[in-house]
Amino acid sequence: MVILGDLMKKQGIRSDGRKIDELRPVRIEAGVLKNADCSSFIEFGGNKIMVAVYGPKEVHPKHMALADRAVLRCRYHMAPYSVDERKNPAPSRREIEISKISKEALEPALILEDYPRTAIDVYIEVLQSDGGSRCAGITAAAVALADAGINMRDLVTACAAGKVDNTIVLDINDEEDKKGQADMPIAYMPNLEKVTLMQVDGTLSKEEYKKCLDMAISGCMQVNQLQKEALRKKYFGNEEEEEGDMN
Amino acid sequence: MSHQKKSNVIVEHLRRIQMQELLVKGERLDGRGLTETRPLKIETNIIQKANGSARVTLGNTQVIAGVKIDTGEPYGDRPNEGIMICGAEVLPLASAYSEPGPPDEDAIELARVVDRGIRESEMIDVNKLVLTKGKVVYKISVDVSILNIDGNLFDAASYAAASALLTAKLPKFKIEDGKVVDTNESTPTPTRTIPVSVTMAKIGDVIIADPTHEEESIMDGRVTMTTDAEGNVCAVQKGGAGTFTVEQINHIVETTITKGNEIRSILKKATENGSI
Structure with a gap:
């Protein structure tokens, strides 16, 4: 029995008018900042996130360097004006945790062994946040890393699913995140079929868990198409007819 | 897949090979099965000044959790709920490689994952922790101190936090002339379920439960999953x-x-009987 609350207007339609398995509008652009070795900008629903990649470059401090591979460093940061109440600009514990798991979500895709004794820095700046910002940040970071020409095994693409008014839904927004029952952000390598980030907040039964994971991965596959389009657009312009598959 | 260099334990190359060869055969260096956990020992009420406390040893990993209960103002967006905060600290005495100073990203992740398990399972009935709606509520602080590191701090810290909360005595406060007064009486802390976290590590393509520090140092990744008494999953962290x-x-x-x-x-037996 489905109980309908604030978040589900009627069977199958969500508070923002989306269907259960519908993503928010996503727009990804590669190469938006001049100084960065590569950069990207993503709008994922209300999220507006800028990502810059610097490197492979010399490691500072030097003792952090690894003899056989590059060091990947990742900073997820929210601008003070990105949320309803001004956020202290100093990195919070939440931001430090998200920086760590974002790095761990991207690292499996990068062939770091190709760049010994160097550092690759990924800066994820959340300019406006709207639920699911870690997924949007990872998605944009993968585009920037691919655009930077860093050797990769696969793209990393991320999307969340969750439970809202007892229904498993794709890509939960800010309101659904705050009032919903569970949130499951997933990052995925679509060609290698491997999960590189998985977190859950909230309660899910075993069956719901599996359903939620499957739905998040199907969202990742959709986002992956948009990543590839963004990369294709940077190099081939607006030739939408372009048939070649960039992986 | 390459492992992270993060760990401070340097595992000799031959030992690493030995561990990997054993794992493929379904065996582990310490003789455990792949999903077998180490002996778990729980003692409760070991700190008299705390409202609740527990010492947990999981193999050679040792942690203590203490609960302090006070009053405070509720969060603005949750005026009718008490406050529960759970923290964890890796003490410098916990290993030759732990150093004093602000917590690093590993320690922050540890504290946040332990907190998430207790919070998301809704173990504590925060609705019963209100003294004056919107003004004064109970504030329960759980602090976990890591005393000895031998892997799987997530689970040891989470069992200690849960055990300390299960045995914590809630002081009976009352409001007199707008001030909080301690009546010197107490009741058990209102709990609804017992969250239990289980951490599993992946080494190569083998998945093992409750990794030791040595196993963690060669693992590719881990998943910490917390379940409640009904068998629902309440919190997950892949690391x-x-x-x-x-x-x-x-x-x-x-x-x-x-x-x-x-x-x-x-956990249930230990918190009912005082220790196990």
Whole structure:
């Protein structure tokens, strides 16, 4: 029995008018900042996130360097004006945790062994946040890393699913995140079929868990198409007819 | 898949090979089965000044959790709920490689994952912790101190926090002339379920439960999953630079629920009897 609350207007339609398995509008652009070795900008629903990649470059401090591979460093940061109440600009514990798991979500895709004794820095700046910002940040970071020409095994693409008014839904927004029952952000390598980030907040039964994971991965596959389009657009312009598959 | 260099324990090359060869055969260096956890010992009420406390040893990993209960103002967006905060600290005495100073990203992740398990399972009935709606509520602080590191701090810290909360005595406060007065009486802390976290590590393509520090130092990645008494999953954290397939994740969900039930009965017995 489905109980309908604030978040589900009627069977199958969500508070923002989306269907259960519908993503928010996503727009990804590669190469938006001049100084960065590569950069990207993503709008994922209300999220507006800028990502810059610097490197492979010399490691500072030097003792952090690894003899056989590059060091990947990742900073997820929210601008003070990105949320309803001004956020202290100093990195919070939440931001430090998200920086760590974002790095761990991207690292499996990068062939770091190709760049010994160097550092690759990924800066994820959340300019406006709207639920699911870690997924949007990872998605944009993968585009920037691919655009930077860093050797990769696969793209990393991320999307969340969750439970809202007892229904498993794709890509939960800010309101659904705050009032919903569970949130499951997933990052995925679509060609290698491997999960590189998985977190859950909230309660899910075993069956719901599996359903939620499957739905998040199907969202990742959709986002992956948009990543590839963004990369294709940077190099081939607006030739939408372009048939070649960039992986 | 390459492992993370993060660990401070340097595992000799031959030992690493030995561990990997054993794992493929379904065996481990310390003789445990792949999903077998180490002996778990719980003592409660070991700190008299705390409202609740517990010492947990999981193999050679040792932690203490203490609960202090006070009053405070509720959060603006949750005026009718008490406050529960759970923290964890890796003490400098916990290993030759732990140093004093602000917590690093590993320590922050540890504290946040332990907090998430207790919070998301809704173990504490925060609605029963209100003294004056919107003004004064109970504030429960759980602090976990890591005393000795031998892997799987997530689970040891989470069992200690849960045990300390299960045995914590809630002081009876009353409001007189707008001031909080301690009546010197107490009741048990209102709890609804016992959350149990189970951490599983992936080394190569083998998945093991309750990794030691040595196993963690060669693992590709780990998943910490917390379940409640009804067998629901309440919190999950994947860590490390490794990856997991959907089949591996489903295997972890199944194992976590079964293991969680075994460990939940140990926690229950220990907190009812004082120790186990």
